[in-house]
Amino acid sequence: MAIESFQGKVAVVTGGTSGIGKALAASLIDEGATVVITGRNPETLNSVAAEIGAHGIQTDVTDAQSVQSLADQVIAEHGRVDIVVNNAGVGPLAPFSELTLEDFKWVMDTNFWGVVHGLKSFLPHLESNSGGGHVVNTLSVAALMHAPGTSAYGASKAAALALGEVIAKEYADKNVKVLNLVPALVETRINENATSRPSHGPESSKMEDFLPPLPVKDPRDVAALVITGLREGADYVFTHPQTRGPIEARAQKISEAFDRIPE
Numbered sequence: 001m002a003i004e005s006f007q008g009k010v011a012v013v014t015g016g017t018s019g020i021g022k023a024l025a026a027s028l029i030d031e032g033a034t035v036v037i038t039g040r041n042p043e044t045l046n047s048v049a050a051e052i053g054a055h056g057i058q059t060d061v062t063d064a065q066s067v068q069s070l071a072d073q074v075i076a077e078h079g080r081v082d083i084v085v086n087n088a089g090v091g092p093l094a095p096f097s098e099l100t101l102e103d104f105k106w107v108m109d110t111n112f113w114g115v116v117h118g119l120k121s122f123l124p125h126l127e128s129n130s131g132g133g134h135v136v137n138t139l140s141v142a143a144l145m146h147a148p149g150t151s152a153y154g155a156s157k158a159a160a161l162a163l164g165e166v167i168a169k170e171y172a173d174k175n176v177k178v179l180n181l182v183p184a185l186v187e188t189r190i191n192e193n194a195t196s197r198p199s200h201g202p203e204s205s206k207m208e209d210f211l212p213p214l215p216v217k218d219p220r221d222v223a224a225l226v227i228t229g230l231r232e233g234a235d236y237v238f239t240h241p242q243t244r245g246p247i248e249a250r251a252q253k254i255s256e257a258f259d260r261i262p263e
């Protein structure tokens with residue numbers, strides 16, 4: 001299910017005040033969509049919404065009621081919603097031994113439960129549209145490449161990827177399309193925002209020690225890839241060709257395990 005034109009469409013982008021969310025919101029606006037961005041800090045939210053021409057609604061994606069009132073407000077103010085981008089996320093990278101149970105909960109609450117909340121509150125609206133609707137889930141290659149330092153982050157993104165793939169099947173005949181955005185390194189505030197993880201302190205590991213040696217992409221280039229993906233009805237959008245090898249190597253290892261099953 002491809003999007004021919006974004007004119008007249010209403011899109012919601014969570015975590016839209018910086019990074020990938022902000023760039024994608026701006027691109028959707030350039031394409032003619034009405035865009036609602038969410039953020040938690042009202043000053044930042046208002047200033048970014050004014051800067052890019054979006055509407056801002058304060059939302060915490062970890063809170064089901066907050067996301068439900070976001071959906072209610074979008075419908076009350078705009079009458080419909082066509083594209084939902086579950087983008088808000090946090091990305092702390094540290095060894096498993098350093099991450100506390102609270103860190104895991106924080107990551108899962110945002111990266112996994114945030115997507116569950118978005119889907120629960122918005123899918124009924126998407127499927128009730130005569131022309132259907134689109135979900136974009138911002139995941140990460142950490143969902144498919146399990147490098148040291150990514151235990152909590154990779155697990156949360158793998159869970160969200162599985163969820164999105166199931167939703168794609170369950171809603172295929174309800175005219176709802178899911179696009180899985182699978183980025184690698186993008187120039188955003190993710191590293192500094194990761195310092196708000198519950199156990200972060202002066203002795204914490206440095207994020208940079210766990211980042212793969214890849215070029216850092218401009219979020220506007222990532223947004224352009226998503227727009228193309230939506231136009232083409234893509235299931236997946238990757239950002240770095242360099243991540244193909246490790247992902248294929250993992251799939252190959254899994255495939256070889258089947259060869260070892262005795263007949």
Ligand SMILES: NC(=O)c1ccc[n+]([C@@H]2O[C@H](COP(=O)([O-])OP(=O)(O)OC[C@H]3O[C@@H](n4cnc5c(N)ncnc54)[C@H](O)[C@@H]3O)[C@@H](O)[C@H]2O)c1
Pocket residue numbers: 014015016017018019020021038039040059060061062087088089090091110138139140141182183184185186187188189190191193
């Ligand atoms: N930057 C990268 O290299 C990279 C790579 C792969 C995936 N991603 C994913 O891209 C998405 C966007 O991140 P980004 O890189 O643009 O970083 P970012 O930190 O610039 O943006 C993330 C946004 O999510 C918001 N957010 C965090 N917790 C929230 C909550 N509980 N409720 C509402 N909003 C919340 C933040 O305030 C921020 O605006 C995330 O899901 C991230 O995991 C980023």
